[in-house]
Amino acid sequence: MVLLKIKFTQQRRVHLAQGLWLLSWMAVLWGGVIFFLGVYLKTELLRRAEVMDNTEIHVVPNILMMVGLASICTNWVASRVCQDSMDSTRFPRWKVPLLAWFAVSAVLCCLLIAVVVLSYALQGSLEQSLKVGLRNGIRFYKDTDVPGRCFQKETIDRLQMEFLCCGNDNFKDWFEVQWVSNRYLDFTSKDVKDRIRSNVDGRYLLDGVPFSCCNPTSPRPCLRYHLTDNNAHFSYDYQSEELNLYSRGCRQALTDYYMELMNATGPGVVSVIFIQLSVLLSLRYLQTAVETAMVLEDPEGDSEGYLLEKGVKETIEDLKTNALTILKFGQVDPDAAEGSSEAADIEKDEKDAPPTPAS
């Protein structure tokens, strides 16, 4: 039972070859687009690598780049097959490579679907990575004299100003960390000594934030220190003050940014899946139609194209037995010896059987 049979005249075969040639070049273009999307996503992730703890999320752009390149190559091969399909001398050499091509193409489609799934599944991992990275950044903000951490202040300041965010979850994260280095604290001052004594670990904590948390849209000049003290500033209420600092946390801001980026690449990836599938199906039809035509007495006549020669189940079983045969190729087969002796017995029985009444 042939799967999805379609009749092809010579004219239709030619049209199919031409259409498929165009489609495969379009697929090459889209493969290039996917590759560049992957490169862009990777550069964006690398730019903020300093506030990320692990690189698990990098698997998404890596797969995109790989699939993009592979798609360019496979679809270029498809276009060459189309060109050769109208020439009966050149087409037979593609018989075996085409099987490999179908396998590679199917793998590419699966990888693309995996990318779409992964970009949603890895959101939690991205958030966790950012949480740890930002926590470290805020903790080492003051260590501008320690090699290996001296860039954290500039990184966090630039990040907060660019993404309009403050702290990890919100600006109160800065209250729990000593972000003013001891180098700039006057230890003879009473105020400093009191603060340090009141803290269990001997850290200088204050209810203040760095300047990069300030919101430019606020109507009043930025209030950065003594934020919880309503009396420290004129006409100030800590609970109702909204515009003074950025209210969003940087973890949320960065996660939203990257999710938006990956969602934007979503439609591109989905359309590449569709294009690749249509190239796959069309090439299969072209292959079977041209092969059937070559076998006929009249190569210019009508032929039938199909997806699978036998039904799905039978094709799978065929593939299984083929694979097993290839695997058992080198083994001495005891079953074969038994089978041949059985066959000999059957022959003997036939010989011994009484002759047919005809004789």
Add this chain to the structure above:
Amino acid sequence: MVVGKLTFTKPEREKLAKVLWLLNWISVLTGAILFSLGLFLKVEIERWQEVMSEGILYVPHMLITTGLAACCINFLGGKICLDCTDTNKFLRWKLVMMPYIICTLFFTSCILAGALMCYSVRSQLEDSLALGLRNAMRYYKDTDTPGRCYLKKTLDLLQIQFQCCGNSRYQDWFQVQWISNRYLDMTSSSVVDRLRSNVEGKYLTEGVPFSCCSTLSPRPCIQQQVGDRSPHFNYDQRSQQLNLWRRGCRQALMDHYTGIMQSIGLTVLLIWLFELLVLTGVRYLQTAMENVLRLGDPDSEVDGWILENSLAETARSNFDIIKNMGKCYQVDNDPNINIPTAAEQEVPSRQLRIPVTS
């Protein structure tokens, strides 16, 4: 004396026409480039329009209009040049050619004017920025006044993006009251003292807004009492240098816009040279085709030139034409005036004496 004479055989004329057709289409493309450059410059200027006291928008507007004109004129030129390969089709365009060439000459000089404007607008931009920034700093605190409420946000974003502070330097903020009276506790003695010590009753401090803070500083930003070293611990010369942005915003914006306009000016100059080349080619083609028509033989070899007479003679003859255009309705040169006619030469009519017979 002919200026720039060249001889053209028939195949050379046809080749010239084809090449000019292609060049005209490339010119349509460069016209589109000119248009988009003007648009880009317009968007860039409008982004920081609020800190400029007067607009320099006439520069991008000039570029936009010449870009559009280039597209239209060169599109027409392409059509004309395509028809010039055939003498019969050229007859259609014969009368249009001269006005077309004059128009192209005019708009090519407009392109040159646009390019030169990009370079010459620098001093006007500097004055405009100096005044605009001074006003913006003065109205920084007026976030409750309609028309000025966004100046604080604009100035803060400007200082953050361009990494600058104040007009020429950060000390400009010391001369301006940038904290609104709404947020000053008028009952506090320190505030009242400060207000009284100032002639105009302004609250001036040695402080700067947060947007002046430099991200490159190793220590948390010091915004208050910036000039004074003693209130801050371990505040040495180097800390002071790195604490705030040192550059003035006027200089930062000047550098930004000068860079953009220099590159745009260079591109426009190159486009102008290309247009000049196309114009010269079209002029040669026009004169060659006209000579073909004059000689009557389409296959003959003809001369083409830029100017039939020398530059001085052409200028003089054109000047005469313009002079005489104005004398259209004056009767000085009418040959029939002031020559006595036969009727006038008659002696005034005698009175006929009719003899009375009775």
